[in-house]
Amino acid sequence: MNKFSQFSQEWQPKINQKLTDDLALIAPSSNNAEMAPMLAYALLNGGKRLRPLLTLAVLQSFQAKISSDDLRIATMVEWVHSYSLVHDDLPAMDNDQYRRGQLSVHAKFGHANGILVGDALLTAAFQVGTLATSINPKRLFKVINSLALRAGVTGMVGGQFYDMQNHQGQVITKEWLLDKVYQPKTAALISHALLAGGYLLDLSAADCDLLRQYGENFGLAFQIQDDLDDYQQDADEEITSLPHLIGLTATQSVKANLLSDARFCLKKLGQGHLNFNAELLDQFLQQLENK
Amino acid sequence: MNKFSQFSQEWQPKINQKLTDDLALIAPSSNNAEMAPMLAYALLNGGKRLRPLLTLAVLQSFQAKISSDDLRIATMVEWVHSYSLVHDDLPAMDNDQYRRGQLSVHAKFGHANGILVGDALLTAAFQVGTLATSINPKRLFKVINSLALRAGVTGMVGGQFYDMQNHQGQVITKEWLLDKVYQPKTAALISHALLAGGYLLDLSAADCDLLRQYGENFGLAFQIQDDLDDYQQDADEEITSLPHLIGLTATQSVKANLLSDARFCLKKLGQGHLNFNAELLDQFLQQLENK
Known part of the structure; x- marks a missing residue:
């Protein structure tokens, strides 16, 4: 078993436990017995927890001990990610009835509750931060x-916002798609996950910037891999993703370049820090390479 | 002109200016030329700015100088209030086409943008806090x-959430309406506005609790006054508000008791602090009494 698998298997259950515990603090059933299970349905739905794992991977790569509040800070982004899935699935947005093989939140609990559950999860993300005293x-x-x-x-x-425009059949370019949709919609939050690790370690601005760049390159490659996986489905739904715009071969080449740029950031971090072991964060890149 | 009018006339324009300035920082047109004006439409729409005014009134009542960052912290709640109006107006919620005599955000910019503008404003509320360095x-x-x-x-x-149930014609009691709808939906955010003032002044937990109680009593009275103002409209829309449930006379009596309880909190604060002048916060109560 490689480092990535070992790390994920160790930390995914701990992330899920922290999300469960904090949800019980933030949404006690005694206060709102109806909404608490809706929030649990949206938040504890079998996600891979990629974003918190990335924050924790930064801490581990710098040989830092991970405290309970470090773990809590790492989960903040997952509350935001969860809310975004709930709102993206809404009828006025992507109108998805299913999410990970289960009914989406609005399909299960109604349209109004889909809006409210998302609002509550987004608000909770910041509340979680204030619990990390x-x-x-x-x-x-x-x-x-x-x-x-x-x-x-x-x-x-x-x-x-720009992704919705994409779905409305506007003429788009590769640059527009990467800059206006993929970077802000997917890469921004993933780069936050890396930065959160850097901030927890109080790294220099230059080192944090290398983590941010790793995150943005990895995040774009992650989105592009998603496009490659959904190539046929997107075609059926008339969604123009990158491979439809520039072809499969050119898309693979863009992905490879992004992963190479991310790897370069790890090399630079290693040059500045004797206590930095790049292996784990490199294996996050390999997961995308081997697909 | 009484203290309340003078205070509002002095600070409303400053609150609006701070909201305008922070919006330009958070949503630069250079980044998203389409959404920035939507956010401005939702945020800078002629609101009375009651909640920020209450925070600032606490500072003024304790003879504190109000700094630019105090003003910024006072506006955080207004970003939240603005998002809530945008989402409450959505078709799946209250389905309102108009807000303060203008098209509501979703009616003007479309349903998806109504959701996204609300999400952006809620997120921005917390970002504003981190600007107050x-x-x-x-x-x-x-x-x-x-x-x-x-x-x-x-x-x-x-x-x-519970208000939506109310609209769906369930059987309700006075206690349910006050505890499950009015307190969390309206009074909670107003009591936050008071607490924010107490926190900025680093008041004791006991004093903050008096401010919170003033806020909750004032907030409930404020909601009840809103019900009294909308009595006929609610009847037309088959919404059961408090006066429909217990009658107009009993509602006026509930309101008077709440204002009296709020006034008692001011008296207690005055007993503990020689530098506390209750006059301004008392006049917030008088605004509701004189209606």
Whole structure:
């Protein structure tokens, strides 16, 4: 078993447990017995927890001990990711009835509750941050700022806005798709996950920037892999993703270049830090390479 | 002109200016030229800015100087309030085509954009907090925690959830309406506005609790006044608000008791602090009394 598999198998259950515990704090059934299970349905739905894993991988790569509040900070982005799936599935957005083989939140609980569950999860993401009282406040502020910056109008929400335009059949270019949709919608939040690790470790601005670049390159490659996996389905739904725009071979080449750029960031981090072991973060890249 | 009018006339334009300035930071047109004006439409729409005014009124009542970052912290709740109006107006929620005499956000920009504009405003509320770098981080954390707690599932979102049930014609009682709808949906965010002032001033837990109680009593009275104003309209729409449930006279009596309880909190605060002048916060109560 390689480092990536070992790491994921160790930390996925701990991430799920932290999400479960914090949900019980934030949405006690005694307060709202109806909404608490809806939030659990949306949040604890078998996701791979890629984003929290990336934050924790940064800590592990720098040989840092991972505290309970580090884990908590790592999960903040997962609350945001979960809300975004709920709202993206809404009838006025992508109108998806299913998510990971189960009814989507609005399909199961109704349209209004789909909106409200997403709103509650987004709000909770920031509340989770304030529960991590053992974390240095200055570091935590950087995490909150980065999360809001990359989740909001200049990040994920803005990316979804332009993605909706894409679905409406406008003429698009490769550059537009990467800059206006893939970067803000997918790569921004993934790069946040890396930055959160850097902020928790109080790394220099230059090192954090290398983590951000790794995250953006990995995030774009991750989105492109998703396009490759959904190639036929997107064609059926008349969605123009990158391989439809520039062809499969050119898309594979874009992906390879992004992974190479991400790897270069790890090399630079290793040059500056004797205690940095690039192996685990490199294996996140290999997961995409081997597909 | 009384203190309340003078205070509102002084601070409303400053609140609007801070919202405008922070919106330009958070949603630069250079990044998303399409969404920036949508956010401005939702946020800068002629609201009375009651909630930020209440935070600032606490500072003024304790003779504190109001800094630019105090003003910024006071506006956080207004971003949340603005998002809530956008989402409440959505077709799946209250389905309102108009807000303050103008098209609602979804009616003007489309359903998907109604969802996204709300999501962006909610995210921005927390981003605004991280811009207030001159504020003591411990105080700021209390503000962020209180805002998330009172905006999310145990606060406003939960109140809207139960309000939707109310609209669906379920049997309700006075206690259910006050505890499950009015308190979380309206009073929670208003009590946050008062608490934010207490946190900025680093008041004791006991004093903050008096401010919270003032806020909850004022907030419930404010919602009940709204019901009284909309009595006929609610009847036409078959919405059961408090006066429909217990009659107009009993409702007026509930309102009077709430205002009296709020006034008692001011009296207690005055007993503990020589530098506390209750006049301004008392006039917020008088605004509801004189209606």
